[in-house]
Amino acid sequence: MNRVGIAVYASHSAIQILIGAKEEGLPITLFGPPEALKLYRRFPGLISNAVEYRGEDSLNLLKEQGNILVPSGSIVEYVGYEAIKRSGIPYFGLKELIKWESDWSLKLRLLREADIPIPKIFKEPQDVDSTVIVKLPGAKGGKGFFISKSPEEIESRIARLIADGKIKSLDDVCIQEYVVGATMYAHYFQSPIFDRLEITGFDIRYETNVDGLKRLPPSFTEEISPSFTVCGNIPVYPREKLLETFIEYGERFVEATKRLIPPGIVGPFCLECIVNEDLEPIVFEFSGRIVAGTNIYLLGSPYLKLYWGKEMSVGRRIAKEIKIAEETNRLNEIVT
Ligand code: AMP
Numbered sequence: 001m002n003r004v005g006i007a008v009y010a011s012h013s014a015i016q017i018l019i020g021a022k023e024e025g026l027p028i029t030l031f032g033p034p035e036a037l038k039l040y041r042r043f044p045g046l047i048s049n050a051v052e053y054r055g056e057d058s059l060n061l062l063k064e065q066g067n068i069l070v071p072s073g074s075i076v077e078y079v080g081y082e083a084i085k086r087s088g089i090p091y092f093g094l095k096e097l098i099k100w101e102s103d104w105s106l107k108l109r110l111l112r113e114a115d116i117p118i119p120k121i122f123k124e125p126q127d128v129d130s131t132v133i134v135k136l137p138g139a140k141g142g143k144g145f146f147i148s149k150s151p152e153e154i155e156s157r158i159a160r161l162i163a164d165g166k167i168k169s170l171d172d173v174c175i176q177e178y179v180v181g182a183t184m185y186a187h188y189f190q191s192p193i194f195d196r197l198e199i200t201g202f203d204i205r206y207e208t209n210v211d212g213l214k215r216l217p218p219s220f221t222e223e224i225s226p227s228f229t230v231c232g233n234i235p236v237y238p239r240e241k242l243l244e245t246f247i248e249y250g251e252r253f254v255e256a257t258k259r260l261i262p263p264g265i266v267g268p269f270c271l272e273c274i275v276n277e278d279l280e281p282i283v284f285e286f287s288g289r290i291v292a293g294t295n296i297y298l299l300g301s302p303y304l305k306l307y308w309g310k311e312m313s314v315g316r317r318i319a320k321e322i323k324i325a326e327e328t329n330r331l332n333e334i335v336t
Contacts, residue, residue, distance in 0.1 A: 007067035010036040020315030059087035090335040097288035114256035120177035125154035131178040181276040192333040201301045203293030206232040233293040
């Protein structure tokens with residue numbers, strides 16, 4: 001009999017987490033505001049237990065009921081790091097990593113520690129000598145980023161952002177070399193229970209309007225600046241020879257988290273890459289939780305078949321880790 005359950009917020013990748021928990025026979029509670037729960041109620045039998053989210057009290061209730069919080073990409077935005085921390089609800093994964101993800105200098109420190117190729121970073125607008133992408137804090141689906149190759153333009157746009165109170169200082173932005181190549185988002189699962197890193201798949205983000213601009217001749221698009229709001233995800237299967245590179249990057253990333261943020265990352269994460277013409281993936285960003293790109297494998301990733309003999313979603317893989325950890329009295333190794 002299971003004693004633990006899973007609590008998941010109603011957004012992002014909740015459908016596959018709900019299906020996965022059911023497949024593994026783990027109780028799961030979906031929580032969120034009524035308008036968010038509506039979608040999930042449309043599918044017969046998808047949810048067995050739903051709780052209306054009313055702030056921290058709801059987190060306390062979910063904790064009392066014996067749930068482990070499985071974070072998805074939007075948990076920070078909708079629930080917040082501080083609330084999760086205060087509630088003390090067991091968190092599947094490395095809670096501390098949220099802080100590292102929301103601070104550019106920490107984020108870059110971790111990527112550098114992992115010793116994986118990253119784009120050139122420019123400290124000051126005046127240093128810019130190639131096309132760059134200027135990123136604001138907090139991943140908001142690429143919203144608010146801009147591309148430029150003019151130090152003067154970058155300087156004045158940053159000054160405006162500071163004047164408008166959108167950022168505090170230059171330290172809040174990251175000025176990255178704009179890498180030309182093919183985007184590929186590599187998905188991983190770090191399992192403390194099996195002491196191994198599993199590669200779970202790859203996706204491409206379908207971004208508006210940068211992907212739409214490709215459909216028009218340049219003479220029609222000169223005036224339109226590209227934006228990167230994610231509206232969907234597309235599967236991609238990297239060339240087999242790239243798999244080893246991706247796996248080694250993942251392993252180095254895991255080891256870096258163990259050194260800098262012990263006990264290190266647990267569960268799903270993603271390295272966001274651009275593969276350049278030398279077939280070298282350049283990692284421009286990471287995500288320390290399940291990414292929405294795994295939704296392309298709602299019913300099962302063929303990569304997970306390589307480890308488990310059957311296709312499964314990342315949602316199911318999470319439920320499996322929790323279930324086995326409980327059965328072997330090792331829950332303390334997978335929650336923080
Ligand atoms: P992000 O929010 O960091 O995932 O970035 C949003 C999108 O901007 C990505 O999916 C890419 O299409 C693009 N992008 C981000 N960083 C770079 C970069 N250094 N070079 C080229 N494109 C980038």
